Amino acid sequence: MNKLPLTHANIVKLLGLESLPLDERKEILESASELVETRTFNRVMEVLPEAKRAEFSAMLESQNKEKLPDFFNQNNIDLVAITEEEVEKVKQELLAEKSV
Amino acid sequence: MNPERFENTPVPPENEGTLKPEDKKVADTRPEEAITQEQIEAAPTAESPAMPETLTPPETPPAGTPSTTPEEAEKIKAGHPIEMPAVKIEGAEEKPKEAQKQHGRIWKFMRALGAGVEGAKEGWREKRTERKTKAEEKKEAKRKAKNNREIEKEVKKIEKVKGKEAAEEARKIKKGEVIIAKKFEAKQEKKDIKKTWDEMTEEERREKYGRTFETREKLHQLNKTRANLVVLENLFRNYPKSEKIKGEYEAALKEYERVRAEYIGAKSWRMLKERKRMAEEESAKYVERSKFEKFRKAWRWLGDQNLEKLLPKKFEPKSRFTKFAVRMMSLRTLVSLGLLGGGMAIGFGSAVGIGMVAARRVMGGLGTAFGSYDLMRMAVEKKALALTEEKIEEMDMPEIEQKMAEFEARAKFSGERIVRSKEYLLLRQRYNKMFGLTEDRDINVITEEKKGFTPESARKERLAKAIQTLDSSLREKQEKVTKEEKHRKVAAVGVGLVSVGVFSASDIKQIFQEKPEFAGITPEQVRDTVERGPIATPEQIQDTVRTETALPDSVTEEAAQDTLRRVGGGVTAEAATRTATEAPAAEIIAGTVRQGGSAWQAAYELVRSGRLTETQFAEAWSNHASVVELASGTRVHISELGLTHAGDQVVYVAAEGNVPAHFEVVDFVGDRFHVGSNADLAEAFRAEGKQVPAWLREALGETAPVPEAPDVPTIEIPENVLRETQADIARATNELTRQATEGGIVPPAEVAQRAAEHALETAPEQINFDWGTARFILDTEGRIADITIEETVTPEMRTTYIGQAIMDHLNPNYRRVLESGVPEETRHIIMPSRIARAEEAAWEVDRLMRVLERFPDRYSSQSYFLRFKIQTLARAREMALGARIFRTFRF
Numbered sequence: 001m002n003k004l005p006l007t008h009a010n011i012v013k014l015l016g017l018e019s020l021p022l023d024e025r026k027e028i029l030e031s032a033s034e035l036v037e038t039r040t041f042n043r044v045m046e047v048l049p050e051a052k053r054a055e056f057s058a059m060l061e062s063q064n065k066e067k068l069p070d071f072f073n074q075n076n077i078d079l080v081a082i083t084e085e086e087v088e089k090v091k092q093e094l095l096a097e098k099s100v
Numbered sequence: 101m102n103p104e105r106f107e108n109t110p111v112p113p114e115n116e117g118t119l120k121p122e123d124k125k126v127a128d129t130r131p132e133e134a135i136t137q138e139q140i141e142a143a144p145t146a147e148s149p150a151m152p153e154t155l156t157p158p159e160t161p162p163a164g165t166p167s168t169t170p171e172e173a174e175k176i177k178a179g180h181p182i183e184m185p186a187v188k189i190e191g192a193e194e195k196p197k198e199a200q201k202q203h204g205r206i207w208k209f210m211r212a213l214g215a216g217v218e219g220a221k222e223g224w225r226e227k228r229t230e231r232k233t234k235a236e237e238k239k240e241a242k243r244k245a246k247n248n249r250e251i252e253k254e255v256k257k258i259e260k261v262k263g264k265e266a267a268e269e270a271r272k273i274k275k276g277e278v279i280i281a282k283k284f285e286a287k288q289e290k291k292d293i294k295k296t297w298d299e300m301t302e303e304e305r306r307e308k309y310g311r312t313f314e315t316r317e318k319l320h321q322l323n324k325t326r327a328n329l330v331v332l333e334n335l336f337r338n339y340p341k342s343e344k345i346k347g348e349y350e351a352a353l354k355e356y357e358r359v360r361a362e363y364i365g366a367k368s369w370r371m372l373k374e375r376k377r378m379a380e381e382e383s384a385k386y387v388e389r390s391k392f393e394k395f396r397k398a399w400r401w402l403g404d405q406n407l408e409k410l411l412p413k414k415f416e417p418k419s420r421f422t423k424f425a426v427r428m429m430s431l432r433t434l435v436s437l438g439l440l441g442g443g444m445a446i447g448f449g450s451a452v453g454i455g456m457v458a459a460r461r462v463m464g465g466l467g468t469a470f471g472s473y474d475l476m477r478m479a480v481e482k483k484a485l486a487l488t489e490e491k492i493e494e495m496d497m498p499e500i501e502q503k504m505a506e507f508e509a510r511a512k513f514s515g516e517r518i519v520r521s522k523e524y525l526l527l528r529q530r531y532n533k534m535f536g537l538t539e540d541r542d543i544n545v546i547t548e549e550k551k552g553f554t555p556e557s558a559r560k561e562r563l564a565k566a567i568q569t570l571d572s573s574l575r576e577k578q579e580k581v582t583k584e585e586k587h588r589k590v591a592a593v594g595v596g597l598v599s600v601g602v603f604s605a606s607d608i609k610q611i612f613q614e615k616p617e618f619a620g621i622t623p624e625q626v627r628d629t630v631e632r633g634p635i636a637t638p639e640q641i642q643d644t645v646r647t648e649t650a651l652p653d654s655v656t657e658e659a660a661q662d663t664l665r666r667v668g669g670g671v672t673a674e675a676a677t678r679t680a681t682e683a684p685a686a687e688i689i690a691g692t693v694r695q696g697g698s699a700w701q702a703a704y705e706l707v708r709s710g711r712l713t714e715t716q717f718a719e720a721w722s723n724h725a726s727v728v729e730l731a732s733g734t735r736v737h738i739s740e741l742g743l744t745h746a747g748d749q750v751v752y753v754a755a756e757g758n759v760p761a762h763f764e765v766v767d768f769v770g771d772r773f774h775v776g777s778n779a780d781l782a783e784a785f786r787a788e789g790k791q792v793p794a795w796l797r798e799a800l801g802e803t804a805p806v807p808e809a810p811d812v813p814t815i816e817i818p819e820n821v822l823r824e825t826q827a828d829i830a831r832a833t834n835e836l837t838r839q840a841t842e843g844g845i846v847p848p849a850e851v852a853q854r855a856a857e858h859a860l861e862t863a864p865e866q867i868n869f870d871w872g873t874a875r876f877i878l879d880t881e882g883r884i885a886d887i888t889i890e891e892t893v894t895p896e897m898r899t900t901y902i903g904q905a906i907m908d909h910l911n912p913n914y915r916r917v918l919e920s921g922v923p924e925e926t927r928h929i930i931m932p933s934r935i936a937r938a939e940e941a942a943w944e945v946d947r948l949m950r951v952l953e954r955f956p957d958r959y960s961s962q963s964y965f966l967r968f969k970i971q972t973l974a975r976a977r978e979m980a981l982g983a984r985i986f987r988t989f990r991f
Contacts, residue, residue, distance in 0.1 A: 031372035038379040045386040087438035
């Protein structure tokens with residue numbers, strides 16, 4: 001059986017962290033967000049062809065940020081969908097970590 | 101050393117003065133401290149070059165020295181020789197008493213010397229390697245010299261009194277004591293390493309376990325609190341009426357939850373940190389490390405951009421509500437909301453997820469995009485949210501909005517129900533008062549009183565008025581659309597208005613049921629449309645329901661302009677358009693019946709989406725106030741509402757005044773059906789010339805044929821397992837009975853007795869659910885003998901139910917548990933069956949849990965019986981699988 005999607009699951013509730021101090025909850029959420037962020041970046045790099053990857057790197061390096069959204073559109077990269085998938089993945093991993 | 105010295109030593113006779121195993125001093129010597137023959141043989145003589153000369157006596161006498169009494173230890177500390185016990189040696193009777201004593205001392209010394217040498221050598225080497233500075237070495241040398249001086253002083257005294265020979269012996273003894281002391285010092289150090297967690301100080305724990313210290317610490321605490329909880333749980337089961345035990349049990353439970361959260365938090369944090377490191381390692385494949393930070397900066401900038409920029413053009417949202425959502429949300433906010441279950445899909449779900457907060461911000465006119473809204477920053481500690489009524493009264497609009505947003509963000513973080521906060525309700529009350537709203541969610545009602553309004557609130561009032569007028573304008577424009585579109589749009593507007601909270605559920609009901617010509621559509625037109633066949637398929641209707649109304653932008657823009665002309669300036673057309681359609685969302689909690697679905701499913705979907713808790717759902721669903729008035733005027737409880745159709749709305753109504761929280765059902769006006777009871781549904785089937793399904797006839801008490809077993813391809817229970825079930829249950833019952841005698845649970849006999857004490861007249865023999873029926877089987881004396889469950893669910897529904905049951909009842913690592921012990925080479929054959937059996941067991945338990953929910957009185961006979969039954973069943977399944985797969989049940 002496939003894993004149940006956790007799209008609408010609140011990770012705080014899912015892990016039973018309601019009674020954890022707020023700062024610690026924030027810390028976990030921040031860590032998870034950073035993980036998603038880094039993985040999303042890796043995914044984008046992974047799907048880009050070599051030439052485009054160089055172009056993308058150059059854009060990032062030159063801080064030519066304004067062109068990034070257009071770049072994604074031209075290369076059919078759905079950043080939002082990738083992010084969604086990565087969030088789901090992190091949630092599943094955290095759920096697996098829940099076992100005591 | 102010459103071993104022959106010992107071999108030639110005469111063995112003491114078994115008479116007075118000899119050492120025997122049963123002698124106290126011998127018996128006191130612990131095995132690990134006993135000196136072996138090898139040690140004795142390896143022990144160097146006093147003249148041996150292996151003898152470390154730098155050894156010093158300990159500052160305190162070694163504790164627990166096996167053959168040293170406290171008095172002797174004091175003497176050692178003071179540098180005096182100890183008096184050794186006399187040892188009678190065979191063949192030495194003629195020797196003077198003093199000589200015998202001396203001999204004993206030698207013997208003892210040699211033993212001690214041998215024992216001490218190995219430890220001393222080791223300690224000496226370790227000591228030497230640890231010396232890092234010359235100052236330490238000097239200090240050590242000084243200490244050694246001082247010791248030697250003291251020893252020599254003592255030896256000289258002895259020499260004066262007893263002669264040279266005795267002095268020499270005393271020297272040996274003295275040095276031996278030093279060695280022994282070192283030996284025990286080393287042993288003590290070794291013992292320290294073997295300390296248990298409890299014996300160690302926090303510093304020692306940190307030093308030993310390093311990075312895993314936090315997790316280990318918390319796991320240790322968790323084990324302790326769990327042990328305490330188990331004890332109190334058993335006590336509470338046996339003495340459920342004791343207030344003291346109950347209080348202690350509740351406190352222990354709370355403590356356990358807290359410690360468990362800390363442990364899982366620590367584990368999660370470590371896992372995230374590790375995965376982040378791995379992800380960064382992977383990034384290094386694409387980016388040079390030196391450029392990494394620069395790249396990260398640009399990437400983070402991207403995270404702050406709104407989704408409108410980032411979505412691929414082909415996925416550009418068409419719904420205005422969705423457009424709003426993507427315009428107002430950043431990628432990073434999306435991640436935060438995704439993690440907090442705010443809804444990730446860029447559709448209606450996400451808009452509802454953010455609606456409460458986003459709408460508030462837009463309505464507040466704070467001017468910042470939602471993308472910059474930082475949930476993490478907004479969430480503050482509870483104590484920071486403490487507000488008095490007076491303080492709230494003094495707050496202005498932006499302050500109130502800020503505080504409300506903080507409450508909302510905190511609720512997301514804590515999983516709490518925000519409406520339970522008195523402060524939040526007061527804030528909302530004040531906020532609505534500033535808007536001039538007499539009732540929550542009813543933005544149409546604006547009072548004429550403007551006293552006490554600030555300029556800011558006056559602007560909000562204009563905005564609210566704009567919304568109201570714009571809404572009317574939208575309705576006018578609605579009349580101009582084509583006939584084919586009307587059907588779909590009316591439905592959508594109806595649902596949409598409920599969803600965005602412009603109208604209450606009862607308002608919608610009134611509009612569509614009592615105003616047959618609403619929006620220019622007559623009942624005849626609707627009938628014509630229906631007779632000609634549906635213009636919108638159920639899927640389209642559902643899609644419409646989900647994505648809200650989709651009027652052309654030109655229409656809304658035009659309406660907005662009209663509105664502005666009517667209400668005057670102060671609000672831009674864009675803002676008015678946006679606000680009108682995106683105003684307070686998520687205030688009304690409603691679920692939509694899907695095709696093939698039911699009211700229960702629509703309501704339970706609210707739990708899955710995190711908008712209601714299980715408890716809220718259960719309380720509202722079983723509440724007597726959850727009744728539905730049918731077209732015939734008959735009122736039925738929502739659980740008996742058999743006939744529903746795609747698009748019908750199930751609305752959760754929070755408790756207010758004397759009316760408890762309950763569900764209401766709003767009939768979907770876009771179809772020709774009305775909601776109805778089971779009998780109505782059967783009638784509808786017959787009218788269509790179709791056969792009434794077996795489960796429905798069963799529910800109606802008609803002759804019920806044996807229902808067909810649902811086809812569930814994912815669940816396959818081997819026949820042998822089914823055969824074994826009876827035996828398993830019998831074994832489990834015996835096991836539980838045995839446990840009961842040990843104070844674990846309520847024994848079966850007591851269950852029967854307690855059941856008999858409670859009247860069963862009020863208990864329905866059959867209880868109906870959406871997924872089937874449950875029936876208590878009573879014995880001749882009216883006591884519960886057993887319960888039968890019959891399912892009437894579609895395979896699709898069943899899979900959903902099982903999925904939920906797995907989440908609720910099985911340990912998250914149940915697959916791993918089931919895997920243990922199964923040889924790797926046969927796992928691919930055996931595991932699917934084992935997993936299927938475990939998951940099926942979860943659903944079996946879940947069904948009984950659902951029955952149990954119908955009996956909130958935990959002392960009722962049904963409740964007793966069901967709790968016992970659930971435990972028995974779970975244990976039976978676990979025994980069959982040979983694995984602990986269930987979570988602890990908390991009834």
